[in-house]
Amino acid sequence: MSSVLKISNLHVSVGETPILRGVNMEIRQGEIHALMGPNGSGKSTLAYALAGHPNYTVTEGSIEIDGVNITEMEADARARLGMFLAFQYPVVIPGVKVADFLRHAVTNVRNPDRKEGEGLIGMREFRKEIRERMTELGMDQEFARRYLNDGFSGGEKKRMEILQLAMLQPKFAILDETDSGLDSDAVRVVSEGIAKLSGPQMGVLIITHHERLLEANPPQYTHVMLGGRIVETGDASLAHDLHANGYAEIRARHPDASADNAKAEAAAV
Amino acid sequence: MSSATIDVSRIGFSAEVFEQFLATRNEPEWITAGRRAAFEQYQSLLQSELDPEEFKRVDLRVFNAGKFRPASAKADSTAIETLLSDKTEFGGSIAHVNGQLTHHQLSDEIKAQGVLFGELQSLLTSHRDLLEPHFMKQAVKPDADRFAAWHAAFWTGGTVLYVPRNVEVALPLHSLIAHSRDGVAEFSHTLIILEDGARATLLEETSSATADLAGLHVGCVELIVGKDANLRYVQLQNWNQKSWHFAHQAGCVASNASLQWTVVGLGSKLSHIHQDINLNGRAATAEVNGVTFASDRQKISYYTQQHHRAQGTHSDLLYKEVLRDESRVIWRGMIKVDPAAQQTDGYQRSDALMLSDDARCDSIPGLEIEADDVKCTHGATTGRVDREQIFYCMSRGISRKEAMHMIVEGFFQRVYDRIPVEVVRETLSRTVQGKLGIETVAV
Numbered sequence: 271m272s273s274v275l276k277i278s279n280l281h282v283s284v285g286e287t288p289i290l291r292g293v294n295m296e297i298r299q300g301e302i303h304a305l306m307g308p309n310g311s312g313k314s315t316l317a318y319a320l321a322g323h324p325n326y327t328v329t330e331g332s333i334e335i336d337g338v339n340i341t342e343m344e345a346d347a348r349a350r351l352g353m354f355l356a357f358q359y360p361v362v363i364p365g366v367k368v369a370d371f372l373r374h375a376v377t378n379v380r381n382p383d384r385k386e387g388e389g390l391i392g393m394r395e396f397r398k399e400i401r402e403r404m405t406e407l408g409m410d411q412e413f414a415r416r417y418l419n420d421g422f423s424g425g426e427k428k429r430m431e432i433l434q435l436a437m438l439q440p441k442f443a444i445l446d447e448t449d450s451g452l453d454s455d456a457v458r459v460v461s462e463g464i465a466k467l468s469g470p471q472m473g474v475l476i477i478t479h480h481e482r483l484l485e486a487n488p489p490q491y492t493h494v495m496l497g498g499r500i501v502e503t504g505d506a507s508l509a510h511d512l513h514a515n516g517y518a519e520i521r522a523r524h525p526d527a528s529a530d531n532a533k534a535e536a537a538a539v
Numbered sequence: 540m541s542s543a544t545i546d547v548s549r550i551g552f553s554a555e556v557f558e559q560f561l562a563t564r565n566e567p568e569w570i571t572a573g574r575r576a577a578f579e580q581y582q583s584l585l586q587s588e589l590d591p592e593e594f595k596r597v598d599l600r601v602f603n604a605g606k607f608r609p610a611s612a613k614a615d616s617t618a619i620e621t622l623l624s625d626k627t628e629f630g631g632s633i634a635h636v637n638g639q640l641t642h643h644q645l646s647d648e649i650k651a652q653g654v655l656f657g658e659l660q661s662l663l664t665s666h667r668d669l670l671e672p673h674f675m676k677q678a679v680k681p682d683a684d685r686f687a688a689w690h691a692a693f694w695t696g697g698t699v700l701y702v703p704r705n706v707e708v709a710l711p712l713h714s715l716i717a718h719s720r721d722g723v724a725e726f727s728h729t730l731i732i733l734e735d736g737a738r739a740t741l742l743e744e745t746s747s748a749t750a751d752l753a754g755l756h757v758g759c760v761e762l763i764v765g766k767d768a769n770l771r772y773v774q775l776q777n778w779n780q781k782s783w784h785f786a787h788q789a790g791c792v793a794s795n796a797s798l799q800w801t802v803v804g805l806g807s808k809l810s811h812i813h814q815d816i817n818l819n820g821r822a823a824t825a826e827v828n829g830v831t832f833a834s835d836r837q838k839i840s841y842y843t844q845q846h847h848r849a850q851g852t853h854s855d856l857l858y859k860e861v862l863r864d865e866s867r868v869i870w871r872g873m874i875k876v877d878p879a880a881q882q883t884d885g886y887q888r889s890d891a892l893m894l895s896d897d898a899r900c901d902s903i904p905g906l907e908i909e910a911d912d913v914k915c916t917h918g919a920t921t922g923r924v925d926r927e928q929i930f931y932c933m934s935r936g937i938s939r940k941e942a943m944h945m946i947v948e949g950f951f952q953r954v955y956d957r958i959p960v961e962v963v964r965e966t967l968s969r970t971v972q973g974k975l976g977i978e979t980v981a982v
Contacts, residue, residue, distance in 0.1 A: 321934045324926070349936035361931035365949030371935070374945065378936035386940055417949070434935065 272299040279331035289315040291498035297473040307495035310534035317446040321355035350382035352441030356431040362419040369414040425456035432463040461486035497530030577681040577691030584685040607724035607755040610637035617719040627962040630710030638695030638725040659697035678761035678789035697728030702737035711740040718754035729760040733768040740771040747779035760788035775803040784810035794820025804831040809838040818852035829858030833866035840869040847880040856887040862898035885915040
């Protein structure tokens with residue numbers, strides 16, 4: 271019985287500006303989906319809207335996990351239902367140790383009914399688990415004692431996201447340009463990390479400009495976003511084709527979406 | 540001296556109150572003479588304005604000294620809640636309630652080391668030769684300002700710690716200053732003298748017996764650290780929110796000695812601490828930590844001065860303040876470097892975290908450098924809890940409230956990391972969490 275993340279006719283605005291204009295997508299546990307598209311097409315907006323960022327207002331449509339409507343839920347409730355966003359720009363939280371942060375997160379995600387202030391998962395078992403995951407990801411044990419993302423290099427931050435993914439074992443993982451800003455060694459580490467973690471228990475949505483991540487994690491579906499809509503869906507070969515040839519043909523095939531996208535790009539400048 | 544120009548009844552105590560107070564004292568003539576001299580200075584200082592540099596942001600308009608009177612000489616045995624006293628093993632402890640000694644204990648091992656730890660008046664009397672040269676003579680002088688003079692005239696009780704040359708007091712000592720009656724004015728003094736090469740740790744806290752009694756503390760802290768000595772001193776101010784706290788606090792650090800000084804401000808209606816760090820001897824060092832958490836309509840103010848008076852001295856001050864509700868925090872910091880104090884390294888920094896739009900923080904660092912070969916750095920930041928930090932935590936399943944707790948805890952962590960006594964770190968962490976009451980906080 272695999273879980274399903276269902277996105278139906280999703281319209282999302284930031285402030286007064288509409289960004290997503292009716293996105294439909296269905297992701298099952300065990301599937302890998304790639305989401306591609308030019309700048310301004312709405313990829314990161316979709317990622318934030320799925321995670322429940324308060325600045326992204328759903329004006330129409332819905333997001334469901336196994337038939338449960340999560341559109342109005344706060345981000346923590348979504349995480350407890352199995353949603354995970356690997357951030358393009360992970361946030362620094364000074365003074366909060368990686369291990370303490372993750373112990374709180376893991377406790378909440380594994381005991382979704384936990385009340386505030388109730389005990390955390392046992393220190394010993396948690397420590398053993400985080401050490402094992404760090405070893406698997408080739409991370410120095412010292413990481414757990416550092417303050418979260420504070421003074422981390424770009425590559426360290428992304429690895430930190432992957433460590434969180436490994437510890438939280440979500441049903442659905444959205445990877446928002448997890449490969450951006452990394453050198454090729456770091457991209458390899460991240461790609462291999464995701465390949466190790468994804469499996470029948472995880473549905474993955476990979477937002478990327480690079481092919482490396484998709485080579486290690488070949489998608490069953492490739493979606494192309496333009497002007498806040500999914501304009502085409504294909505298999506892994508579509509991703510390959512877009513990498514090779516760019517978005518010119520897609521833009522030509524979808525002039526309305528292309529015009530909306532151009533407006534969004536202009537507004538972003 | 541006439542009181543015709545300014546009505547002192549709101550800002551201080553009259554000659555009549557002083558005479559009544561003296562009548563309750565049973566002490567040697569030289570002590571009384573010292574009080575009389577201080578009271579004269581006090582009356583004169585009451586006629587002049589407070590230094591605007593230090594006090595212009597500290598709103599004393601609603602302060603009414605007339606509501607407070609020195610406590611009677613009767614000791615009060617009310618049980619007082621403390622944050623620290625039962626949390627670790629102490630080598631000795633002392634408590635003052637309403638300015639009267641109520642408890643005193645020191646381990647035989649420490650007594651055998653020649654350490655004096657006890658109540659000020661009795662030790663001043665029994666060890667005059669040892670203590671008089673230090674008591675309000677160099678660290679804090681009675682004429683420093685109105686509050687110092689007030690204290691010098693009216694001091695009642697207080698803690699003395701004297702550690703002889705090269706003696707190390709292995710266990711920390713504990714001191715409690717408390718109020719238990721409404722309208723009590725209390726003038727506890729803290730005098731610590733470490734002779735050359737001595738080492739000791741004193742943890743001091745203030746507390747009110749109940750939440751609704753109004754108290755006034757006009758205190759004074761003098762820390763005299765001899766050559767090569769090391770003192771760790773913590774003062775945790777945890778009065779109720781009806782209390783006023785004024786204190787002149789100063790440390791004098793001799794050559795190659797070090798002072799680690801932690802100031803914690805959690806309680807009081809209004810508190811103003813004047814903190815002087817005097818680096819008097821070559822290569823003296825001081826590390827100063829401040830942890831402040833203001834809530835409701837509390838006003839907590841600090842005036843700190845790191846005064847480098849000798850060559851190769853080092854000072855490092857880090858204050859962290861969290862403000863919620865309609866609270867206000869003022870920090871005015873100064874690094875002073877004398878012409879002789881070449882190759883000094885001075886650092887000061889204050890970081891404030893605002894949890895509400897109605898709170899206000901003024902952080903004003905300053906430098907006065909008269910030597911040309913020095914390294915001095917200062918800075919101040921004020922920020923809000925970042926929504927993106929909250930969202931990041933929540934996206935990992937952490938509730939908004941837990942996220943706020945984590946972020947505030949993390950904010951203080953850098954200063955906790957510097958506090959050398961574990962029990963203090965743990966107590967602060969617990970107390971701060973207790974004070975957070977996140978639900979009403981807007982982010």
